[in-house]
Amino acid sequence: MDSTKNITLKHLLIDQNKCIGLQFSSSKVLQLLVDALPNISWSREFEMHYLPNNKSNLDLIFKTFYGIAWVNGNYFFSDKIINADNPQLNLERYRNRIYRDNYKFCPEDYLLKLELKKYSDNTVRNYVSHFEAFINYYYDANLISLNEVDVRTYLQKLIQEGKSNSYVNMSVNSIKFYYEIVLGMPNRFYAIERPRKEKQLPEVLSKEEIIMVINNANNIKHKCIIGLLYSSGLRRSELLNLKITDIDSKRMVVKINNAKGNKDRISILSPSILKDLQQYYKEYRPKKYLFEGQKGGKYSATSVLKVVTSTAVKAKINKKVTPHMLRHSFATHLLENGTDIRHIQLLLGHSSTKTTEIYTHVANRSFMKIKDLLS
Known part of the structure; x- marks a missing residue:
C-alpha cells in the first residue's frame, strides 16, 4: 500500500441528511475508485465527494x-475518550433537576456524550451552563435548523x-460540541470567528499581603x-483532589495526581504549612480527601472560593482575591x-516555559535593576 495515499472521512450534513465526506489528495487511482462508488456525489460547498451515511x-x-x-477515520469516529484517567462522572444532578417553565435543559444525548468522553467535572459544568444559555436564547427554535448566522447573532449578543x-x-x-460531537455533523462552525485571547497580566499579592490573609x-x-494554594502553587481543583496520602512529609513534597492535561507532578511543601496540616489533621480527622465537607466527601469549589475571598476581605486587602491569584503570587515570588x-x-505543571514567562512581566526583580531616570 502506498503510504502517501489516504482517504479522510468527514461528517457532512447536506440537505438535512447525514453524509460521509471523502477527502483525498489528487490521485488518478483514488479518483477512479471514488467515481466507481455507487450513489457518489460531489459537494461544491465542502469541495469533496460524499455518500449517504449508513453502515x-x-x-x-x-x-x-x-x-x-489508508482510510483515516480519526475525524469521523468521535467516541474517543478525551481523558481516560478522569474519574467516572455522575451527571444525575443535571438529569434530576426540577422542571422549570420556559426553560430548556441540556439534552440527554449531550450529557451522555460528556460522560462517555470522560470530560472533567469543571468542563462539564461549563459546557452545560453555556449550552443551556444558547438553547434558551433560541427557545422556540429547532436546534438542527440553527446555522452559522444564528450562532454569530448569539455571540454578538454576548459581546454586547x-x-x-x-x-x-x-x-x-x-x-x-453539540453539533460536531453529539450529532456528528460537519465542522460547520469552523468559520465562526473566535475572539482573540486576552493577554492580561496575572494579578498578584505581595508577600506581606499573603501573610495578612493567612493570619x-x-x-x-x-x-x-x-x-x-499559595505555598505549593496549586490550582483550586488540584487542592480539592488532594488525598491525605498526597502529603509526603519525608520528602517535603505535595503529590498532584491527574492534574490539568492528565499529568502528575510534585510541588514543594512548606515546613510551616506542614505544622499547620498536622494540627488540622488532629482536629478534623479527614478520612479520604485532605479537605472534606461537613458530611464527608470532597470539599466544594465554591467553599474554597468563599474561604479565600472572605478571608482577604477580613484582612482588608483592597483587591478581589481568588484562589488562582494565590497561585500567580507563588510563581511571581x-x-x-x-x-x-x-x-x-x-512546579506549576506548565507544558512549556512560554506559559510561565508571563510572570516575568509582573516580577519586580527585573525592574529593580533599572536606574531611576530622575535621580
Whole structure:
C-alpha cells in the first residue's frame, strides 16, 4: 500500500441528511475508485465527494480502498475518550433537576456524550451552563435548523453584554460540541470567528499581603487551604483532589495526581504549612480527601472560593482575591527570589516555559535593576 495515499472521512450534513465526506489528495487511482462508488456525489460547498451515511456505505469504503489507501477515520469516529484517567462522572444532578417553565435543559444525548468522553467535572459544568444559555436564547427554535448566522447573532449578543473573551470562547466550544460531537455533523462552525485571547497580566499579592490573609483565616482548616494554594502553587481543583496520602512529609513534597492535561507532578511543601496540616489533621480527622465537607466527601469549589475571598476581605486587602491569584503570587515570588523559570514551570505543571514567562512581566526583580531616570 502506498503510504502517501489516504482517504479522510468527514461528517457532512447536506440537505438535512447525514453524509460521509471523502477527502483525498489528487490521485488518478483514488479518483477512479471514488467515481466507481455507487450513489457518489460531489459537494461544491465542502469541495469533496460524499455518500449517504449508513453502515453499508461505510463498509464499502473500507472494502474498496483496502490495500490501496489508508482510510483515516480519526475525524469521523468521535467516541474517543478525551481523558481516560478522569474519574467516572455522575451527571444525575443535571438529569434530576426540577422542571422549570420556559426553560430548556441540556439534552440527554449531550450529557451522555460528556460522560462517555470522560470530560472533567469543571468542563462539564461549563459546557452545560453555556449550552443551556444558547438553547434558551433560541427557545422556540429547532436546534438542527440553527446555522452559522444564528450562532454569530448569539455571540454578538454576548459581546454586547460585555462578556469576556474566555466566556465567548467557552460558548463556542459548548455549541460546537453539540453539533460536531453529539450529532456528528460537519465542522460547520469552523468559520465562526473566535475572539482573540486576552493577554492580561496575572494579578498578584505581595508577600506581606499573603501573610495578612493567612493570619486572618477563621480556623486551622481555612489557614491550611489558603497556605497550600499559595505555598505549593496549586490550582483550586488540584487542592480539592488532594488525598491525605498526597502529603509526603519525608520528602517535603505535595503529590498532584491527574492534574490539568492528565499529568502528575510534585510541588514543594512548606515546613510551616506542614505544622499547620498536622494540627488540622488532629482536629478534623479527614478520612479520604485532605479537605472534606461537613458530611464527608470532597470539599466544594465554591467553599474554597468563599474561604479565600472572605478571608482577604477580613484582612482588608483592597483587591478581589481568588484562589488562582494565590497561585500567580507563588510563581511571581519564586521568580523574584531568583528561582530558575524551568523549575517554576515544573512546579506549576506548565507544558512549556512560554506559559510561565508571563510572570516575568509582573516580577519586580527585573525592574529593580533599572536606574531611576530622575535621580
